[in-house]
Amino acid sequence: MKQCRFCGAGLERTFVDLGMSPLCETYPSAADLGRAEVYYPLHVFVCDRCLLVQLEQYQSAEKIFGDYPYFSSYSDSWLKHAERYCDKMVVQFGLNQQSFVVEVASNDGYLLQYFVKQDVPVLGIEPAANVARVAVEKHIPTLVRFFSTQLARQLADEGRCADLVLGNNVLAQVPDLNDFVEGLKVLLKPDGVLTLEFPHLLRLIEHNQFDTIYHEHFSYFSMLTTLRILEAHGLTVFDVEELPTHGGSLRVYACRTENRTRDIAPSVRKVTVDEDLAGLASGEGYDCFARRVKDTKLALVDFLVTAAQQGKSVVGYGAPGKSATLLHYCGIGKDLIEYTVDRNPYKQGRFLPGTHIPIHHPDRIRATKPEYVVILPWNLKDEIMEQMQFIREWGGRFVVPIPTATVH
Ligand SMILES: [Zn+2]
Helix, strand or coil, X not given: CCECCCCCXXXXXXXXXXXXXXXXXXXXXXXXXXXCXXXXXXXXXXXXXXXXXXXXXXXXXXXXXXXXCCCHHHCHHHHHHHHHHHHHHXXXXXXXXXXCEEEECCCCCCCHHHHHHCCCCEEXXXXXXXXXXXXXXXXXXXXXXXXXXHHHHHHHHCXXXXXXXEEECCHHHCCCHHHHHHHHHHHEEEEEEEEEEEEEHHHHHHCCCHHHCCCCCCEXXXXXXXXXXXXXXXXXXXXXXXXXXXXXXXXXXXXXXXXXXCCCCHXXXXXXXXXXXXXXXXXXXXXXXXXXXXXXXXXXXXHHHHHHHCCCCEEEECCCCHHHHHHHHHCCCCCCCCCEECCCCCCCCCECCCCCCEEECCHHHHHHCCCEEEECCHHHHHHHHHHCHHHHHHCCEEEECCCCCEEC
């Protein structure tokens, strides 16, 4: 039997079974199209003992992140989010030239660049070499390594413990959760602060965001499990913010448990009570999700089939990782979505995995004037609708697939 990544209990309760899907961050080129693609199950379990929602890891992290095509700096709203975070941390925790900030999974330096601008010393840790290189070119000190307790001990031995350690959207992608969280604590100065941002499982469930489930995301966190995991490693959560990013995220603030100087904010209790009311405190509370996911599929397929029957042209916008799950689970191919576009030059000229829907430059939409544009990264829908509002010139409409297909 499969075992829980955190507590080791056997996994028996299905959260949702999304069938088979290829690895979502592999974008085949034209030359790859004749080759076989490997599909893995997307069968998500919830641990009956600790309630961690999780997916089995099928591929080594090294393989997934060796040449990772996700560059954070391609999203304007994400950059603004990062800048606001830096300003807030500098003020709230009095960071200055004597402080030290470490970001785990620092990507292309999209966030640390704002600390650098304020003369706060930083270190990024990023395993994907091609992404880390971009950060180094921007003069952001970056270690090309996977984060682990061993690496944290090495930095601690060199006297490089941090006043602020941060990890944004990384916890889900950690194969060895206990080793990773232990490392975060080791890296903290005695009075240091840890912040972690991750999509909130409560929002995933409420808004049917099943497409945020993919092979690169091994774990899905509620506040209840996060408290439990951090506590097991000597970390206490003293504050939490609910953020609109990625369809609804949490930003938790934690310190070493032995640091008794911080009061626990009321928001910590508020979020755990919300989860309790939604049924997330017991295994049975997770059982209703699968049926709602199926309803979302039926609504989207119904829309696309009707549009096709009426001879309307439908294209996509964006080629995010989540589109692989959405399209495979719903059985949508080139016959229903002709092509998609993406601002990331790495993806242009390539294809979505499995479905082989071609990815073009966004200008393609202006040239072909489709009737419907399906926004695949629906978490950025406002930003995308604003950038692409010119489709109104020929009567084009936007389609947002999640939580249920709607036309805008
Ligand atoms: Zn467990």
